[in-house]
Amino acid sequence: MKVQLQKKQVKFITFAPYLSAGFAFVIGAVILSLSGVDPITAYGVMLKGAFGTIRGIADTLVKTTSLLLTGLAVALAFKCRIWNIGAEGQLYMGALGAALAGISVIGVVPIIGVAFALVTGFIFGASFGLVPAVLKVKLGVNEIIVTVLLNFVALLFISYLLHGPIKGPGFNPYSPEIFPQSQLPIILPHTRLHAGIIIAALATIGMYILLSKTKIGFEIKSVGANIKAARYAGMNVSKSILVVMGISGGLAGLAGAILVTGVQHYLIEGISPGYGFIAVIVALLGRQHPVGVAIVAFFFAALISGSEVMYRTLGIPSSFAITLQALVLIFVLVGELFTRLPNYKRGVSI
């Protein structure tokens, strides 16, 4: 009897977020109809855009790659209670690293060329992520402020490079195209789907193993769960922060490197439409669990690619996608409050 009740409770809690997300779409429908668009048609186009065609699915998966890697980056940091809001900047630095590697290496075997570009991107992102970590460990500087501000540093630095030192031929502020050896192969012909999705999937598995099976993962989790207890038990808090920010920045950097090697093939100013920021939402909604992050990343990717199609066919501004994302976030968080609070209250009176 009791077990059954508990099962029901568990079920409701697992499904509550999806229900909440559903409400977000209802409100989205109201907004759509207020702007004179039939919501059913619009959502239909959106759904078809995201999943209806091979191209659509491929596009969704390409976006999933970026959101998943940045989402994992943010989730890992959050798991250790380090508030890394700088995934966007780390992504850009990773993109820069990959672009520099891609335009400077000639005549190598394809696999090594790609690997070199990706590793460089990872290292660039990791180094950029280590800046706030070192400041926090050595001087106690708040990482939220540093990571937020470093986003602007990265964006402006790359803007400067693209207008001067590494500007490629032509009128636009683009870098030269990277060599074909450094480009990620397309895994689904006639689409944009490249091998990056495999890397992202491997990263998800790797993160799962890191957090639940490894020694350093245990240390990271402990520092995040209770820093006082971790210190007391003889754990090295500084080391955990450095490792976490290194991996976190590296993963975000890898996302940037994949955008260069897999999608654009050269570095441009707006290479990311804010993946590093959406990643914060993805990490929160995915409850910092690799699998949760993967699900949410896929969902948000579909939302973005679907609304791009909606824009092209119905002329609905793409900012509607951002509105929907915000609505989903608000509804899921509020929904969580409602599903967990009664339990909490009951828990107190118990």
Next chain:
Amino acid sequence: MTHGTSEISNKDTNITTKFFRKFKRDIDSQGKDDETVSPSSTEHDRDPLVLMKGITCRFGDLIANENVTFDLIKGEIHALLGENGAGKTTLMSILYGLYQPVSGEIYVRGNRVVIKSPLHAIDLGISMVHQHFLLTPPHSVTENIIVGLKSSGRIFLDTQKAEKKILSLSNKYGLKVDPNAIVGNLSVGEQQRVEIIKALYRDIDILILDEPTGMLTPKEEEALFVVLKSMVNQGLSIIFITHKLREVMEVSDRVTILRNGKVIGTVRRTDTSETELAKMMIGRSFISQISAQNVTHKQAEAILELKNVSALNNSNVLFLKDLSLELRKGEILGIAGVDGNGQSELAEVIAGLRKTHSGQIIMASKPIINLSPRHIREWGLAYVPEDRLHTGLILEYPIAENLVLDRWYAEPYSGKLFLREHEMKEFAEKIISDFDIKITGLNAPVRSMSGGNLQKIVLGRELSRNPKVLVVHNPTRGLDIGATEYIHRQLIKQRDNGVGILLLSLDLDEILSISNRIGVIYEGKIVTIVEREKADVDQIGLLMGGKAAKPNF
């Protein structure tokens, strides 16, 4: 049912009359507030002021109170005695309107009532002072007392009128407070007085005190008892929740003993003894004191030495000042002191969790000053911290993870890169059976476990290190007698194995009962260290309060 009730009221009448006589005498000698008090007392001569009948309260599967009957007579101090988790606080929370019982009836002044909220309880003249004070530190005493009341001014607070009332209450009951003092600057004892006045300010005549002596020094405790006696002399009735036998014998008129949510009995203090109460409370013969063995420790070598150690506290103020002490092999050195005199800083400095400003710490002939916590642990330190919930454990983790918190990186609990879950679980099962830990599940977060079992996890982990030095800080605070006794036995076992144990405790009884030598810490300094046999309780009490600068005992 009817029969039972009449029996109770018969017995009560008897006692009530006796109390009334005593009460009457008191009033006669006082002669001021007589007119207001004495008619009402006649009116309730026959009935108890409060009667809780057949109260049952359940939380999920847990039965907190089962068919509990409790009564309070006007002008008495009624102690509610029981171990932690016996249901004392729950019962009183019901009376204070915080919880609703599943069944049972409550009568106040003879009228049947359903107490819906604390506000309702206050209306009925009942107030409760909680174990943890509910005061806002930055505000003044007056502001804290009148908060939430309507009567004070229209737009601006009318504090003058309130101050007057506070001062008159303070004089009436001997509760010394300065209405303009900032609560954050007050000592624990003073804050408690503020809490009591806050209750009295609301014109109540039934006061519930939940473990009021938990954080007081012996001196403050004495002062509190004087106040309580003066309050009942002036017509108040008090329910006093406690698990300390000594206090029951000192202040109460009657005692109701609860065990596992049930009433074991209600007795008059004059008809009982500490031993009998202890038996009723824990339901088995109670070993009152584990005697410190008369081993000669003077010859034993020092295992931990602190020489002129100074350290800052969390607000960067020099808090430990030239502190020196020597801990020998196979002894328990008890350090008594009022909370906040440097106990935490001392423990943390030894454990490497706090930077040492100057001085020297030598453990097993190795200077350990400013080494990393892990390094010091590996050199032979085990440390049971004061705050077991937030420092000693990670509550979200299951038991196995908590048990390897300090050794997860080493063989056999992990290899080069990966944790070995199997070995971790095996170790957990061993500690669970060695230390008789009651778990809710091997994979359940330890959050759901009771305080005693949580402390056993910490102790199990620390003792399984086979330490040379064991630092324990308030190891039995908030634990019931059974768990306390268990932990004391474990400490003594370790001592007999040659471990040097530094016991920092606020509980003077604990220090007196298991230490071989006793020291007092006051304002970051060890004031004195004496052999247990030569220790004088009154002197220690005075030193804890910083009264005697240079002791001669």
